[in-house]
Amino acid sequence: MTIPLSVLDLSPISAGSDARQALRNTVDLARQVERWGYRRFWIAEHHFVNVASAAPTTLIGLLAAATESIRIGTAAVQLGHHTSASVVEAFGTVDALHPGRLDLGLGRSGHRGAQLRSAGVPPVPSQDRPVQVRDGVVLPPPFNPGQLLDTSRLAASLEALYLPGAQPLPYAEQVRQIRDLLEGTYTGSDGVHLRALPGEGADVQLWLFGSSGGESAQLAGESGLPFAANYHVSPGTIVETVQAYRDAFRPSERFPRPYLVVSADVVVAEDDATARHLASSYGHWVYSIRSGAGAAEYLDPDTAPPLSDQQRRLVEDRVSTQFVGSPGAVAQRLRSLQQLTGADELVITSVTHDHADRLNSHRLLAREWGLSHIRAA
Template identity: 35%
Template sequence: MVRYSVLDQSPVPRGGTAREALQNTVKLAQLAEQLGYHRFWISEHHLETLAHSSPEVLLPHIAAHTSTIRVGSGGVMLPHYSAYKVAENFRLLEALHPGRIDLGVGRAPGGIPLATAALQENKGAGGGDSYPQQIEDLVHYLSGSSDETHRFRGLKAMPEIDTVPQLWLLGSSGGSAGLASGQGISYAFAQFISGQHGGSVVKSYQRRFKPSILQKEPQALAAFFLVCAETDEKAEWQAKSMDVQMLKMARGETGEGILPPEEAAEYQFAPYEIQLVRENRKRMLVGSPETVRSQLLQLSEEYGTEEFMLASMNYYFADKKKGYELLAKAFS
């Protein structure tokens, strides 16, 4: 049985506002809960066209306006922050909403180099890659480990509670999968970022998984962009907005939000852009509910996983809601 979840990035469409985008994110979380989606994750970005700059601030608001769906970050960009502070933020969230909190972390910058420089302004220039150490520290702090060899031995992440937020490592490569399996934590493969088919990566993670203090069995999901409409033709019409947006972002044009499909329909692809669109479509599931359901069932076999995280970037919020409704009905 395939289990499906929602990733939302609070996209700000052209002509829209960040406040409206954030309000729509809360509405979408409530709808996802009503429709039976398993998780609702939000991302961290430092861009004008995506309103999620601080998942740890928005998450408690979403959790307070829902009651059963798991909510989490997809994800916190860990290199910008202290692992100890991230652990405390999410332990506090777990204390407020026990059994419902996911902590997804990644290493991508989530924005332009200038934003990264500002976020890491006061971090020492120690050199090397500290990300694996940060993941190890998170496991230590979240689990309440009493490891006497840890450099901050005796330090506990507060508050002290009897449940633990579920830790996920987000990535799109074998390196991140190896880190997740070695630390014994859950792994989310972000195909919507790279377009690389991750079946072999996820299966490698599952084979190499080493049980940890946080979990005994591997747990993996794969994430895709989603455009679902009543017919394949209508879905293709809606998806062209994303096709054009991805081309613009590849050219460094990040200041304008996604175009309405009526305007995107008029865009004429240059010959070289057609191949780029084909490559970008590897990041997306596009079609009617029956088409997308068939794609997910096939991907479930190829990935060896039963959970998928789906991110919709439709220009019209009504189209986004409709897509999730149609897919839920197809799997009901």
């Protein structure tokens, strides 16, 4: 059985372009993938870098208004940077006008950021595990965050994102608050009942996101929630992440069994050589993130210089696990990923310098995968 495909977009800013155009491209992409039969359109949250998805709780409203039926969501709201009430009220506002279409994805990046802000990047033991290929899926050693070359920009960003002296709630507690506000059962520490209007009773589906078998995967399972595992961010931990979610899962009213989405970074073109060329500046972009400088403008593959050996070593796990090639070749690798993880759905993220190439990548994959609503271009 062919499982659904969805889209995760970062609103990347290409070299020579700007944030305004990146956001227009995101809206256009959402409209097009809706036509081509993708199930969901999710947007990420990033700050002080060259991607334009800094305000997902604003952007979901614009995307919902620009589309008709595709589910719109966040992948994910960084809870440490938001109060529970602000998240629920924002989603409740959009749901009031576009009911039943929103996925509220929650992540703990903001909570991890607070820990890094106070303690620095913790040392991580080196990984001796060699690269594995299991059932056709590349599983590199997990990335060691101690390899980050410069954390000063991260520290400055976190300082700008938090009010002085503010401390985020524990992740599990904030997830509970959000659920209570949506269900109308929230009570403050002094016993006072509060209602979030709009927000209470909104037909919003909660999701948790994670890149390891830690708190997010376990909490999603224990709460009977759907879970999105980030193969495209942390390919070396995907097996442990998925297993932790399944092991912890307790049936809920809406989800009697686990529901798992797995992400993959994809570039598709008419032939393998063209796809490899379009994806050839992806390593530069990942390096800009891991060097500590933050995501740079996405370079034109026609003019991007080759990576040095040192740069390539830092990004090899991400480059080797990007799904690049012709429609048939990429679809085969995606099926291998689905079979290894048992995913109920795959979410595709794709970055290219030219917006037209990104559209074409999603269109070609939709056709190859057999998505039902694809129309002639």
